[in-house]
Each structure stands twice: as C-alpha cells, then as structure tokens.
Amino acid sequence: MADTIRLDKLLGHTGWGTRKEIRELCRSGAVAVNGMSCRDSSLKVQPGRDTVTVKGEPVSYEEFYYLMLYKPEGILSATEDPHARTVIDLLPRQFSGAGLFPVGRLDKDTTGLLLLTNDGQWAHRITSPKKHVPKVYIARVAGSVPGDIGERFAAGLVLDDGLVCLPAKAVCSGEGELTITVQEGKFHQVKRMCAAVGLTVEALHRVRIGSLSLDETLTPGTWRSLTETERDAVFRSPETD
The missing domain is CATH 3.30.70.1560 (Alpha-L RNA-binding motif)
Incomplete structure (x- = not known):
C-alpha cells in the first residue's frame, strides 16, 4: 500500500492555507476526495492514488520540488524578509506551504540562475565546497x-x-x-x-x-520545474556532457 498522509497536511503542503483554514475549508464542503465531499481534514489519503480537489480544482502533491528561477535584480535570496521582496514571493500559491528555500544565495543586485527546493540533502550536495560543484x-x-x-x-x-x-x-x-x-x-x-x-x-x-544552464526562455522573475535529468545535471561538469 502506498504511503498515506493526512488531508490537511497534503493541502497545507500545496498552498491551501493553515491547518485551521483547511479545517474550515473542509467543513464548508469545498474539498472532495475521489469525487466525494470530505469534511474531515484529518482523513488519511494516498497521494498519487486518491484524487483530491478543492472547489473542483485538482490538487497535485509532490513531496519534493525542484525549481529553476531567473532571479531578477533587487530581490533577496531568502525565504522571508519584513522589508523587501524575496525569491519565494515570486512563486505562486501552490508552493507557499511546501517549505521551499533558495539553494545558496545570490546577492540582491545579482541576477541569473537560482535553484529552489525543499530537499535539504539535494541542496547540500550543491552548496557544499567539498562537492566541488x-x-x-x-x-x-x-x-x-x-x-x-x-x-x-x-x-x-x-x-x-x-x-x-x-x-x-x-x-x-x-x-x-x-x-x-x-x-x-x-x-x-x-x-x-x-x-x-x-x-x-x-x-x-x-x-x-554544474552542467545545468539557465533556460534561455525564462525572463527575470519567472521559473519552471526541473526535469529529473536536470536535477542530476548540477552534479556533472560541463566537460563531461
């Protein structure tokens, strides 16, 4: 049997609000599991097997996210800041509860390729000087x-x-x-x-x-998900490709 996860945790991870907000969302009848209204936010569901919708909108769950962002000038490489916009502010609601963070940092006035993830082990392999990426x-x-x-x-x-x-x-x-x-x-x-x-x-x-280049189709402030091949490309030297 596939691993299960509480419905409120799945919805929180995918940006649908705090646990309290999600509980109210379920009570309102806005959440459905496998086509049936679900008012119990503690219900266990199986990602990839059970179909979850909010107000008719399908919810897609992934444990880890790997994003490529074209960082623009004037944005902080941080998860939050009381006085300035951060790279997390450039992402849509679906990532707001997933715990994404920048892999390393670029100065506020530096632009270009920045990776975002919630996979700490993958991020550490990139930023550790011992890995020589x-x-x-x-x-x-x-x-x-x-x-x-x-x-x-x-x-x-x-x-x-x-x-x-x-x-x-x-x-x-x-x-x-x-x-x-x-x-x-x-x-x-x-x-x-x-x-x-x-x-x-x-x-x-x-x-x-590594051997992962900034996507030329991205413009400052835009992003896209990495493919599995691209996730591995950061650990390869361009000379080996």
Whole structure:
C-alpha cells in the first residue's frame, strides 16, 4: 500500500492555507476526495492514488520540488524578509506551504540562475565546497584586467579577511567582461575575488551550475520545474556532457 498522509497536511503542503483554514475549508464542503465531499481534514489519503480537489480544482502533491528561477535584480535570496521582496514571493500559491528555500544565495543586485527546493540533502550536495560543484558567472567589471588573472584565480586567491579561495577560473569573454567559475559560495565571493585583483564588479549574472544552464526562455522573475535529468545535471561538469 502506498504511503498515506493526512488531508490537511497534503493541502497545507500545496498552498491551501493553515491547518485551521483547511479545517474550515473542509467543513464548508469545498474539498472532495475521489469525487466525494470530505469534511474531515484529518482523513488519511494516498497521494498519487486518491484524487483530491478543492472547489473542483485538482490538487497535485509532490513531496519534493525542484525549481529553476531567473532571479531578477533587487530581490533577496531568502525565504522571508519584513522589508523587501524575496525569491519565494515570486512563486505562486501552490508552493507557499511546501517549505521551499533558495539553494545558496545570490546577492540582491545579482541576477541569473537560482535553484529552489525543499530537499535539504539535494541542496547540500550543491552548496557544499567539498562537492566541488562549479558555478559560472558573467561579470561586467571596471578597471584594468590583469594579464595573469587566470593564473591568479587558479592558484587560489587570498581575500582581504584572510580567506583562501578554492582554485577558480577567470577568462576574459569581452570588453570589460569576465567569465568566472567558482566551486564555493562565500559571502560576496566573486565581487571580493575581483577586488583582490584590482577590479570592481558592476554587474553579475549567474549562467550555470554544474552542467545545468539557465533556460534561455525564462525572463527575470519567472521559473519552471526541473526535469529529473536536470536535477542530476548540477552534479556533472560541463566537460563531461
């Protein structure tokens, strides 16, 4: 028999409100299980087998969610903030009770590929420096790019606070533009690494994690679910694809 879950937990996970709100929703007759009105929010149901609807709208349950978001400028990589909008605020109601969080973070003024999930183990594999998952950024910089910048990044830069960075890559990809690959995500790391070689980052955009690239069809603030293949792609180096 498939695993069962309380109806109120399933509806809370899929964004239908607090337990109290869901209890009232059931009592109102708005919830049906397998076509029959259900007024008992504690009923056990089997996701994938039982059909649950709210006001005639089918409820689709997944234990874990894996999303790709094109993070826009000016949005915090956080789950909540009393003063500013967060990446969670960009998602629809269906994810409001699922406990999603950003995998790592991008600075408020940094744009590009950000992953969101409620799978802590998957997220840890991506963010842990020990896993050496590469993250690729396009940086627009001001200043004179050193001729040996590639060698200096590869050797492991020492930042102003004494932090020794893991070996990284920096390649000139245009006038005043660098493609930078790092294996970790310390606070303001890419900006601080550039500062260590005399450069100021004017704009920063993340384009890839592992071999997973930002979907070119997404626009700032939009998102889509990852396929199973894409969920694995973050752990592969682009050179192996």
